[in-house]
Amino acid sequence: MSIQHPRLKAAIFALLCAAPLLGSIGVWRRGETVIPLAAYGLVSVVAFLLYWSDKRKARTDSWRTPENILHAVELAGGWPGALIAQQVLRHKTRKVSYQVLFWVIVLLHQVFWLDQLFLGGSWLSVL
Numbered sequence: 001m002s003i004q005h006p007r008l009k010a011a012i013f014a015l016l017c018a019a020p021l022l023g024s025i026g027v028w029r030r031g032e033t034v035i036p037l038a039a040y041g042l043v044s045v046v047a048f049l050l051y052w053s054d055k056r057k058a059r060t061d062s063w064r065t066p067e068n069i070l071h072a073v074e075l076a077g078g079w080p081g082a083l084i085a086q087q088v089l090r091h092k093t094r095k096v097s098y099q100v101l102f103w104v105i106v107l108l109h110q111v112f113w114l115d116q117l118f119l120g121g122s123w124l125s126v127l
Contacts, residue, residue, distance in 0.1 A: 003087050016106060017080055023113035036077070044081025047073045051085030051092065058091075067098060074105045 003009060024037035050073060054065040070092070074082045082102065086093050093099070115123045 009087060013080070013083060016083070016110070019110055019113035019117060020077075020080075023116045026117060040077045040080060043073060043076050043078035044084075047078030047081035048085045051082060051089055055089045055091040071101055071105065074102060075108075077109075079106050079109060 020040055021037070024040065027033060027036055047070070050065055050070060054070070056062075057064050070082065079102070083106075085091060086102075092102070115121055
């Protein structure tokens with residue numbers, strides 16, 4: 001399987017990962033914790049493996065991983081691994097309702113980390 005437009009997609013992926021990465025580093029530098037950075041990595045691996053397993057099961061008409069489980073893992077920080085899996089495995093890329101919720105989850109992560117980076121978490125604390 002080959003990824004279409006790999007350079008463009010890699011650039012977009014890097015941009016999407018910038019806020020969580022910089023935000024996690026900022027949290028760590030303040031002496032709070034490295035958990036966000038570690039969680040993104042670990043949960044992304046779990047997300048990729050779930051996508052891989054679901055793709056395999058789809059090919060053999062086996063029991064599938066429920067979409068709400070995939071979305072929960074994405075929300076827990078696994079969206080980078082899910083995004084990579086979508087492109088590498090060509091899985092869950094055509095179902096519009098799935099993609100809409102996936103991108104809402106990515107947007108939520110971006111808003112959270114941009115708030116942390118530029119507003120010190122003050123905007124979301126008001127909500």
